[in-house]
Amino acid sequence: MAIRSQKAPEEQRTLVEMSWDPITRIIGNLGIYTKIDFSNKEVVECKSTSSLFRGYSVFMRGKDPRDSHFITSRICGICGDNHATCSVYAQNMAYGIKTPPLGEMIINLGEAAEYMFDHTIFQDNLVFVDFCEQMVKETNPGLLRRAETTEAPRGHIHGYRTIADIMRAFNPFTGAVYREALQMSRLTREMFCLMEGRHVHPSTLYPGGVGTVATPQVFTDYLVRLLRALDFIKKAVPMNDDVFDFFYEALPGYEEVGRRRIMLGCWGAFQDPGVVDYDYRTMNDWGRAMFVTPGIVLDGQLLTTNLVDINLGIRILLGSSYYDDWENEETFVTHDPLGNPVDQRHPWNQTTLPRPQKRDLENGNYSWVMSPRWYDSRTGDYLALDTGGGPIARLWTTALAGLVDTGTVKATGHSVIINLPKSAQLPEMQFEWKVPQWSNTIERDRARVYFIAYAAAMAVHFVEQALGEVRAGRTKVFTDFDVPEDGIGVGFHEAVRGVLSHHMVIRDGKIANYHPYPPTPWNASPRDVYGTPGPYEDAVQGMHIFEENGPENFKGIDIMRTVRSFDPCLPCGVHMYLGEGRVLKQVHSPTLGTSVSG
Amino acid sequence: MTKSGAASGTMTKIRSKVGKGRAREPIRTGRAMVSPDFTAHLKGIKEGNATGNYEHQRGHLPDGRSTAARSTGIRPKAHDAIDPRMPNLSPA
Numbered sequence A: 001m002a003i004r005s006q007k008a009p010e011e012q013r014t015l016v017e018m019s020w021d022p023i024t025r026i027i028g029n030l031g032i033y034t035k036i037d038f039s040n041k042e043v044v045e046c047k048s049t050s051s052l053f054r055g056y057s058v059f060m061r062g063k064d065p066r067d068s069h070f071i072t073s074r075i076c077g078i079c080g081d082n083h084a085t086c087s088v089y090a091q092n093m094a095y096g097i098k099t100p101p102l103g104e105m106i107i108n109l110g111e112a113a114e115y116m117f118d119h120t121i122f123q124d125n126l127v128f129v130d131f132c133e134q135m136v137k138e139t140n141p142g143l144l145r146r147a148e149t150t151e152a153p154r155g156h157i158h159g160y161r162t163i164a165d166i167m168r169a170f171n172p173f174t175g176a177v178y179r180e181a182l183q184m185s186r187l188t189r190e191m192f193c194l195m196e197g198r199h200v201h202p203s204t205l206y207p208g209g210v211g212t213v214a215t216p217q218v219f220t221d222y223l224v225r226l227l228r229a230l231d232f233i234k235k236a237v238p239m240n241d242d243v244f245d246f247f248y249e250a251l252p253g254y255e256e257v258g259r260r261r262i263m264l265g266c267w268g269a270f271q272d273p274g275v276v277d278y279d280y281r282t283m284n285d286w287g288r289a290m291f292v293t294p295g296i297v298l299d300g301q302l303l304t305t306n307l308v309d310i311n312l313g314i315r316i317l318l319g320s321s322y323y324d325d326w327e328n329e330e331t332f333v334t335h336d337p338l339g340n341p342v343d344q345r346h347p348w349n350q351t352t353l354p355r356p357q358k359r360d361l362e363n364g365n366y367s368w369v370m371s372p373r374w375y376d377s378r379t380g381d382y383l384a385l386d387t388g389g390g391p392i393a394r395l396w397t398t399a400l401a402g403l404v405d406t407g408t409v410k411a412t413g414h415s416v417i418i419n420l421p422k423s424a425q426l427p428e429m430q431f432e433w434k435v436p437q438w439s440n441t442i443e444r445d446r447a448r449v450y451f452i453a454y455a456a457a458m459a460v461h462f463v464e465q466a467l468g469e470v471r472a473g474r475t476k477v478f479t480d481f482d483v484p485e486d487g488i489g490v491g492f493h494e495a496v497r498g499v500l501s502h503h504m505v506i507r508d509g510k511i512a513n514y515h516p517y518p519p520t521p522w523n524a525s526p527r528d529v530y531g532t533p534g535p536y537e538d539a540v541q542g543m544h545i546f547e548e549n550g551p552e553n554f555k556g557i558d559i560m561r562t563v564r565s566f567d568p569c570l571p572c573g574v575h576m577y578l579g580e581g582r583v584l585k586q587v588h589s590p591t592l593g594t595s596v597s598g
Numbered sequence B: 001m002t003k004s005g006a007a008s009g010t011m012t013k014i015r016s017k018v019g020k021g022r023a024r025e026p027i028r029t030g031r032a033m034v035s036p037d038f039t040a041h042l043k044g045i046k047e048g049n050a051t052g053n054y055e056h057q058r059g060h061l062p063d064g065r066s067t068a069a070r071s072t073g074i075r076p077k078a079h080d081a082i083d084p085r086m087p088n089l090s091p092a
Helices: A065-075 A080-095 A101-125 A127-131 A133-139 A141-149 A163-169 A176-196 A216-250 A280-288 A307-313 A391-401 A441-471 A519-523 A535-540 A557-565 B002-018
Strands: A008-010 A013-020 A030-037 A042-050 A263-266 A295-298 A301-304 A314-317 A371-376 A381-383 A409-411 A415-420 A429-434 A487-495 A498-507 A510-517 A574-577 A583-586
Touching: A013 A042, A030 A535, A030 A557, A042 A535, A042 A557, A065 A080, A065 A498, A065 A510, A080 A101, A080 A176, A080 A487, A080 A498, A080 A510, A101 A127, A101 A176, A101 A216, A101 A441, A127 A133, A127 A557, A133 A141, A133 A163, A141 A163, A141 A216, A163 A176, A163 A216, A176 A216, A216 A415, A216 A441, A263 A391, A263 A498, A280 A307, A280 A487, A295 A391, A301 A391, A307 A314, A307 A371, A307 A487, A314 A510, A391 A409, A391 A415, A391 A429, A391 A441, A409 A441, A415 A441, A429 A441, A441 A557, A498 A519, A519 A535, A535 A557
Parallel strands: none
Antiparallel strands: A008 A013, A013 A030, A030 A042, A263 A295, A295 A301, A314 A371, A371 A381, A409 A415, A415 A429, A487 A498, A498 A510, A574 A583
């Protein structure tokens, strides 16, 4: 954290500039720069920056399209399989093929395990550090005193008597929940590896299918682990509810922390093998058949569930990013296969022209992230959609669309009902995620644990379907194909932390253009050419500060909780600048045990 | 002769770096024929994904089912289902 300049007057308010760069528990390239009015306890301005250039869209050109899922998997070290899956979807469209039903089930099972793994490790090992006893003691001692005397309403299920007991269980390395979550992440990764060969860069995932040999054994091995995970999940959901309800109750007004206009995007997950054919012309039908419904929610209303509309509305804007405009560059796709015009600012037509430069937070460019927006043709607005870390958007669109009904999961139009079968310790249980009043920090975090339950319930459904296929002897898991000389494809999927799209153009049998758009460019985007701030900036700006510390030992816990509620990527070390040239380094070592000294 | 002369020159250089004791052999590699970002496929070369390969491989039936010949070439029939009405689940 840096206090760059003390007390700069602006609008007759005393503002203090504070920055966190890089933000911890996120791959070390995200910085948050704020101006805080401590007398009114308010964040007045926020800018989010990235100092890392990746360039996948540059070096993918000219490569064999069949390599794209192996290469783009390396975009991320924690959700690489989401990229591989999305790339496979895009390739399937470009090659005109579909995965056989059992192969599709295997991909769905792998992805369900990935959601369970990644959300668990992020929520319990990274997010809950912000809610643990040690942290709350340092930032809100009054809140901890109250937690000590507050009974946990659902303690009979999860076993913790008071809210403070739960917070103690969240303590890093020593807390019971923290340690159990690490065990769970191992278990769920094993589930993933059974289906996709290797975590996190799948070795058995290809366009047209999978290389996994489908035997009753492989699905039974998966099911055994799933049932063990169910016990953990059944306790986690009520425990999360207890903690988050307590924050609302003990800190009146906490719902305003990280609150922004409800502008959520979800690109859908888990293909239905009975419907999907990867043909762009029928994308609306198979998109709506997905087991997580794609859609855009604006101000609580479901705007669309049509993937064609979603696709055509995507615009990549500049404004505060270190790139030259590609307005006069080549147009690769003028019309989509349905004859609709495709904008020059659409990923199919994007040409990445990096221009490194000095960061200028005041009046210039300050980030390597571009500004993806969704063009609302009804109003002409360029909406800065966020994913809310993934789960809140997925559950919201699925709930409102009311299309999913597998028995284990049912979308009602206003909620999602999740049924988990009997497991070793706990009986059959039902959870209901209800559409919340706000899109804020607490609800983003709460949705995450509900989506773990959702993914587990869907996994139960998929494993039953897959075993049905195997028992019928239908063991085909791949289909063969030829790479066309020219073609286009798009894949829509949900990375763990939200929307994911891969747009590909093939010419002469090689990649002519390839643009992956993962969730963090949407969430961490800077101000666009119209001056619209990105979701992090928007959520933090204007936020009330509940931390009890003053400027001298300010931790920025409410800001950190907000940024982390969006589930920015992987954990990293801590590196905080405290002003006056003093650099404090705090390293989180992932060692086992707590008695490591030195 | 010229080539080996060049190689021994390189070796001398490396030896001097290693110093006394066992001299390390340099790793000898061939001349790079393609650039590192060269496309993975050359036209005309057989592709594993090519259409028709599914049918050509043993044990894969046209209707999506399979036999033990998919998994083994050693007396595969002995591993097939006993009763034709049973699903044929070939070993992994």
